[in-house]
Amino acid sequence: MPNMQRRHCQTSNNLQSEHDPLVIEMSRTHPPVVPAVFDPEYRAALDAVMARFTPSEMVGAHRWKGTDADRAAGAFFAGRRLGAIPEVGRVVLTNGTQSAFNMLMGGLVGRGEVLAVEDLTYPSVLVLSKRFGFVPHGVAMDGEGMLPDALESLCRRKRPKAMYAMSTLQNPTTVTMSLDRRAAIVAVARKYDLQIIEDDIYSLLPEAQLPPLSALAPERGWYMLGTAKSVASGLKVAYVVTPSETFSDTYFWPGVRSTFWMAAPINAAVSTQLIENGGTWRIIDAVRDEMRRRYTVVRPLVSHLDTSVADGALHLWVRLPTGLSAERMIGRVRSLGIAISGGAPYAPPDEIQPEAIRICLGYVRSHDVLAEAVRTVAASIQTEAKIPL
Ligand SMILES: Cc1ncc(COP(=O)(O)O)c(C=O)c1O
Incomplete structure (x- = not known):
């Protein structure tokens, strides 16, 4: 050896x-670092941001939910996956996907209530279940992801409030749901009135890209598109698209809870710039x-x-x-x-x-x-x- x-x-x-x-x-x-492309793109975006705003203007206030420009950029970014650009009011900029979980999971599921998850799921969700007092229940998967019959059976037995899924490149199994499977899962979610918390963080690298569950069921999709697995892990920016502007206010309004979910202004501004200029x-x-x-x-x-x-x-x-x-x-x-x-x-x-x-x-x-x-x-x-x- x-x-x-x-x-x-x-x-x-x-x-x-x-x-x-x-x-x-x-x-x-x-993701691998790609300095030959990333470094000049990031430096140019940072220079553009510093030329556009005075530091005091940029860092002098919290960026609740993101500025209008941040959320417009987020709508455009997520729109490439969703197939249509969502209304800007539905978009929230957060300090990474985990921050979005902290705002959403407790409220959408609730203490003592059930969250349906894939039978192997992202560990942070299991940690949060203890913090917020909800109960994660596994749904069996095959080579195409969560099984609709198994989800339906859980819905009958446990009446979950929501489901959490990674429809593309599920962590840890790397399974991607087929289009038919996505449609079948959405049909069960509609039948049992489940909210769909969809973590699409791994979806930007595959060549073949299928529409997220949230594109098939926008009325119940809580769509999260983080940049950590495709742009840079330390950027700490994720975009959330909620079913409606009212919902985005209800779950993310700063008075709701004190937490760390707002993106740092410099990261938010650079991410916006990179989306706007194609970087x-x-x-x-x-x-x-x-x-x-x-x-x-x-x-x-x-x-x-x-x-x-x-x-x-x-x-x-x-x-x-x-x-x-x-x-x-x-x-x-x-x-x-x-x-x-x-x-x-x-x-x-x-x-x-x-x-x-x-x-x-x-x-x-x-x-x-x-x-x-x-x-x-x-x-x-x-x-x-x-x-x-
Ligand atoms: C499925 C999944 N969601 C979210 C994250 C973390 O995302 P963020 O850095 O945006 O909080 C990870 C990181 O391992 C992950 O595997």
Whole structure:
């Protein structure tokens, strides 16, 4: 087995784990940095913002829900996914998707009420369920995402108020709902009057883009389009499109709760500028191209594993051979200098924790380190499973 720790240290300019600089970070779904495109775009946007507003004008007040220009930019950005530009009054700018969750989940679901989630779901939602006192219930999935019959059965038994779904590149499974599946899920949501909280954060990288659930059911879609997985993780800007302007006021009006949901003015202004001048899409295109190059490196190294390289996905979801423990595998790989994560945090309380791992492909900078790390993880799985190499 190669000594990944020593080799990695010799690789200059590589993004490493903040916790341990010797560890190769493959546990986070960051998009790859694309400095050749991102840096000039970001600098130009920042210069334009500084030329357009005085600093005191820009930073002197909170940006509740975003300025009119921020929300118009958000409407345009989300409109590219929704198929039509939503009314600006329905758009709210937030300090990232997690901030939007903090505003929406408690109010839309309510204490003691049920939220339907995919049977493996984004862990933050499970954390928030404890904070806000709602009950997440898993809905079985197949290769096309949440099963409509399973959702309907949950609706009959538990009467959920809302559902939370990632219709494109579901985290952690990387499954994308087909168009028919989207229509069938929306039909169940309508029948049982479910609000649809849709997290479309992974939808901007795939080549083939299907309409979000919220485009099929705008009257009940709470659509969230964050920039963290396609533009830059640290930008901390997400756009929410609510079913109506009244709803956006009700759930996001600053007096409702004290929290941190408002975007920082400089990030908001730069994001608006990047949308207005097209820079956002040039950055996303560069990230997509870089991911395509990474798949070329990675695909042959994992062809023997139970995984797929999904178009646009920032990570691999690897189901381990029978008898292998994800926790043990994470520990073994960590001892070789690589941080990966497992499926356990994604399981709602009533679901089985899967013996599967996530290998995130975006955080490391060099293709050589990427290849060597993926090769090491794949070899470790084979060794642990006692499969001849
Ligand atoms: C499904 C999902 N939603 C949201 C986020 C975080 O988004 P943001 O940085 O906009 O809060 C992540 C990050 O891992 C994620 O996987």
